[in-house]
Amino acid sequence: MKAVLFDLDGTLLDTAPDFIVVLNQLRQQEQLPPLPDETIRGTVSNGSRALVTLGFNKEENDPAFPGLLQRLLDLYLAHLAEKTTTFPGIESLLDNLVDNNLPWGIVTNKPEAFTTPLMEAFTHLPPASAIVCPDHVSKSKPDPEPLFLACSQIGCAPAEAIYIGDHKRDIIAGQKAGMPTIACGYGYIDSADNPANWGADHLVNSANEIWPLLEQHYF
Structure with a gap:
């Protein structure tokens, strides 16, 4: 059996709009001006801790860090999926997978x-x-253990799965698991990063490019 595995934030779902709202809401509570949307988007894939560092210029050893992190997470949970959408092309891609x-x-x-x-x-x-x-x-991730677990749950060999993600750690995890990998250039890419340098088997700039690629090379 073959399978297609996705990263979530920045690959399957565009969750950045909700993170932009809650991080700037927290900055407002701290009497700070809002950050530009694109500045926040580039950091979303690095997780909530990176967003606290971005938003408040504080590292994890700062005494104020844990409190800010918890407040950010509480705000995010309260506003989860209000502005989040699938990326263009994802829904038709999933339909194609199911149909096949x-x-x-x-x-x-x-x-x-x-x-x-x-x-x-x-x-x-x-x-x-x-x-x-x-x-x-x-x-x-970047350890391959989560990918191995997903394959076990699906019932496919890791070499028969494909991993798709928008961060270098996704590609490293896929490679360590022995999977073909697809890098998503449409995701949350840091301005100093270049997904063409991650060593993925393929690079796409739209989710609409993924199904033809799967058809041509794997199915």
Whole structure:
């Protein structure tokens, strides 16, 4: 059996709009001006801790860091999926996978407490055959353990799966798992980064490019 595995934020779902709102809301509470949308978008894939560092210029050893992080997470949970959408082309891609009896899954570094309610807001999407969060494994990406778990849940060999992501850690994890990889140039790419340098098997600039690529090279 073959399968297609996706990263979540910046690959499957455009979650940045909600992060932009809540980070700037927290900055407003701290009497700080809003940050530009694109500045925040480029940091979303690095997680909530990176957003706190970006928003408040504080590292994790700063005494104020834990409080800011918790307030950000609380705000995010309260506004989860209000502005989040699928990226253009994702819904038709998932429909194509289902129509061809190809299972798909999600492997994310987003904790289950946020991933589960987020996906519950997208019940119109075909159900994923596996959803693996950091809570489910001992090591997160770029370690391949989450990808191995997803393959186990789906019932496919890692070499028969493909991993698609918008961060270098996704490509490293896929390579370590022995999977072909697709880098998403449309995701949350830091301005100093270049996905062409990640060593992925393919690079796409739109989710609309993924299905023809899968058809041509893998299915």
